[in-house]
Amino acid sequence: MKNFRKLILLCAGFLVMMGIISSSGKAFQHEDSLKGKFSYKDFESAKKCGSCHQGIYQQWTQAMMSQAYTHHWDEIEYFDLAVAHSEVKPELKGPVDGCNGCHTPFAFMGGTLPPPRPSEKSMANESVSCDVCHLVKSAQADPPFNFSYLIEPGVTKFAVRKPTVESPAHKIVTSDFYKTTEFCGNCHNEKNPFGIWVKSTQLEWKEGPYSKEGVRCQDCHMPKGGPYLNAIMTKPYDDSRLHLFHGAHDPGKVRGTIELRIEPDIREAEPGENVIFKVALFNQKTGHKFPTGSVEDRIAWLNVEATDSKGKKYHLPVDKKGFEGEEYTISGDYLAYQDMGVPLRQPGFTGVQRDGIPYGNRIFRMPYFDPEGRMTIMQWNTASLGTDYRIGPRETKVEKFTFKLPYDIAPGELKVTAVLNYQLLVKPVADFLKVPADESEIKIVNEHSTAINILP
Numbered sequence: 134m135k136n137f138r139k140l141i142l143l144c145a146g147f148l149v150m151m152g153i154i155s156s157s158g159k160a161f162q163h164e165d166s167l168k169g170k171f172s173y174k175d176f177e178s179a180k181k182c183g184s185c186h187q188g189i190y191q192q193w194t195q196a197m198m199s200q201a202y203t204h205h206w207d208e209i210e211y212f213d214l215a216v217a218h219s220e221v222k223p224e225l226k227g228p229v230d231g232c233n234g235c236h237t238p239f240a241f242m243g244g245t246l247p248p249p250r251p252s253e254k255s256m257a258n259e260s261v262s263c264d265v266c267h268l269v270k271s272a273q274a275d276p277p278f279n280f281s282y283l284i285e286p287g288v289t290k291f292a293v294r295k296p297t298v299e300s301p302a303h304k305i306v307t308s309d310f311y312k313t314t315e316f317c318g319n320c321h322n323e324k325n326p327f328g329i330w331v332k333s334t335q336l337e338w339k340e341g342p343y344s345k346e347g348v349r350c351q352d353c354h355m356p357k358g359g360p361y362l363n364a365i366m367t368k369p370y371d372d373s374r375l376h377l378f379h380g381a382h383d384p385g386k387v388r389g390t391i392e393l394r395i396e397p398d399i400r401e402a403e404p405g406e407n408v409i410f411k412v413a414l415f416n417q418k419t420g421h422k423f424p425t426g427s428v429e430d431r432i433a434w435l436n437v438e439a440t441d442s443k444g445k446k447y448h449l450p451v452d453k454k455g456f457e458g459e460e461y462t463i464s465g466d467y468l469a470y471q472d473m474g475v476p477l478r479q480p481g482f483t484g485v486q487r488d489g490i491p492y493g494n495r496i497f498r499m500p501y502f503d504p505e506g507r508m509t510i511m512q513w514n515t516a517s518l519g520t521d522y523r524i525g526p527r528e529t530k531v532e533k534f535t536f537k538l539p540y541d542i543a544p545g546e547l548k549v550t551a552v553l554n555y556q557l558l559v560k561p562v563a564d565f566l567k568v569p570a571d572e573s574e575i576k577i578v579n580e581h582s583t584a585i586n587i588l589p
């Protein structure tokens with residue numbers, strides 16, 4: 134057995150030397166195979182599909198899929214950070230072109246790179262369009278990652294459903310691939326030039342409880358919504374899949390993702406005594422970790438506050454657990470994201486605040502580190518990942534807050550409230566890069582309160 138492993142390692146080493154696989158273990162072939170392979174005219178616009186698939190088209194225009202190239206933060210990060218970075222470091226050109234392999238596949242396969250800005254209204258604005266998905270035959274990598282979809286333009290579209298009526302616009306071939314999570318994993322898993330998994334939503338799903346139960350991405354993000362007329366000319370189906378693709382940008386999807394309960398260890402206490410509050414956070418809604426996807430941008434944090442009978446408020450810092458890397462999970466006064474200075478051509482840039490929230494709060498996140506070990510939001514510049522302190526599917530995390538009651542606390546009821554907040558993009562970064570406010574707006578995931586009696 135040992136010798137066998139040695140042999141495998143030797144062979145792998147040889148392949149690396151020969152340049153067949155990169156030292157990060159990543160096969161690059163599929164990533165280059167699509168670039169410039171087709172032209173724009175090989176693909177049809179979503180609007181055209183929408184003339185017959187009216188409802189699905191309307192759903193898609195409201196989902197991030199239709200804005201993957203045009204959304205403000207995507208435009209800012211792609212042009213001001215990623216493209217600018219590749220101008221300073223030419224070896225980044227390949228990976229930065231690769232952003233488009235997921236965000237605007239038509240442009241990647243048939244346009245100039247970088248594509249025209251969204252304001253120029255080119256075909257790049259189609260983003261993740263109908264034809265991007267419905268011309269896909271399979272995944273070219275296992276596990277799928279980095280736009281590993283095998284795609285073939287033409288009048289043949291693929292789907293799970295066998296049509297009742299024949300469409301005048303296309304042929305349909307049924308394919309079970311559309312039932313799999315690998316279909317989504319083609320774009321929802323990503324490995325960067327350092328060989329780091331900077332996005333692993335499908336992999337998280339696979340190792341979590343929902344894969345065992347056969348609850349797939351489609352079941353939560355494309356729910357069955359019949360009876361629904363998926364095209365003109367045909368009949369409504371009871372099990373039609375809605376193209377909602379609602380995720381972190383939908384406050385309703387995020388709301389209630391984590392359930393909170395807070396309880397004290399005693400119900401009556403005197404000033405000067407210690408009271409311990411415990412908060413249980415149960416992830417009852419996501420099929421992957423929370424947060425997932427653009428983990429480098431996202432934070433969820435727990436704020437606990439006590440209010441005495443006279444209305445005086447006390448902010449309770451979380452008790453430390455003592456695990457490695459814990460400093461990244463408790464908010465404080467730290468500067469980070471200094472690597473943005475390189476693409477922005479600001480030498481000596483000292484960074485911005487790491488968290489931008491009240492100090493001492495528990496943060497559920499996984500930090501991304503640049504080659505110099507500083508926190509980064511530039512996923513392509515991530516050389517290592519820190520402690521993963523996100524909340525897994527159906528996982529419960531428990532946090533403790535020891536409150537030494539001040540001597541001047543008012544007697545009577547002390548109300549203690551725990552709130553879990555969520556932000557798509559840490560605010561100091563959003564403000565610094567002038568990203569419109571909706572991307573750093575605070576969304577409340579959930580809250581719960583308890584009370585104790587303060588004796589005079």
Ligand code: HEC
Nearest residue numbers: 182186189190193261262263266293311312351363373374
């Ligand atoms: C991100 C990939 C993706 C995009 C973008 C997408 N689809 Fe789909 N579509 C799917 C998948 C996956 C299914 C099959 C789900 C299943 O049945 O399990 C599907 C199913 C369908 C169906 C059958 C629905 C039913 O169950 O009755 C139609 C029709 C359809 N898509 C049309 C469109 C049109 C039109 C657009 C653009 C407006 C579009 N799709 C965009 C992935 C996509």
Ligand code: HEC
Nearest residue numbers: 177182185263267292294295296297298300302364366367
């Ligand atoms: C002229 C109208 C028309 C146009 C344009 C059109 N479709 Fe369709 N499409 C239909 C009809 C009709 C069906 C069959 C629906 C049925 O009976 O289930 C269908 C079926 C489908 C299905 C299989 C789901 C099913 O219910 O059978 C998919 C996927 C699909 N179309 C995708 C697309 C895409 C992608 C485009 C744009 C590139 C497009 N369609 C453009 C009319 C159209």
Ligand code: HEC
Nearest residue numbers: 317321335338349350353380381386418419420424425426
């Ligand atoms: C059991 C239901 C469920 C399943 C299964 C599921 N999701 Fe989700 N997903 C959610 C919920 C709820 C949210 C909103 C909370 C959040 O942002 O994580 C979400 C959010 C997301 C987001 C945005 C996350 C972020 O933090 O930016 C993406 C992307 C996503 N899901 C993709 C997927 C993919 C791909 C799969 C399959 C591999 C999948 N989901 C499976 C429930 C599910």
Ligand code: HEC
Nearest residue numbers: 197201207235236261317320350351354378379380381382
């Ligand atoms: C061709 C690549 C591609 C495929 C295939 C794909 N996605 Fe996505 N998806 C994206 C991109 C890119 C975004 C990010 C849009 C943005 O810029 O915010 C996204 C966004 C999402 C979001 C919204 C997240 C949010 O922050 O609100 C959900 C949910 C999601 N995808 C689910 C799925 C599911 C489920 C599947 C499989 C049925 C799938 N995706 C297949 C590329 C893809």
Ligand code: HEC
Nearest residue numbers: 206207210211215231232235279280320323425426427513
């Ligand atoms: C393997 C596919 C893939 C590649 C390659 C990729 N992305 Fe993404 N990107 C996604 C998906 C999927 C999401 C949505 C994840 C989520 O919602 O959490 C996303 C989200 C984002 C977001 C956050 C959008 C928001 O509103 O929160 C930005 C910005 C972004 N990507 C920029 C880039 C840049 C710049 C590159 C290249 C350096 C890149 N992406 C490469 C798939 C990809």
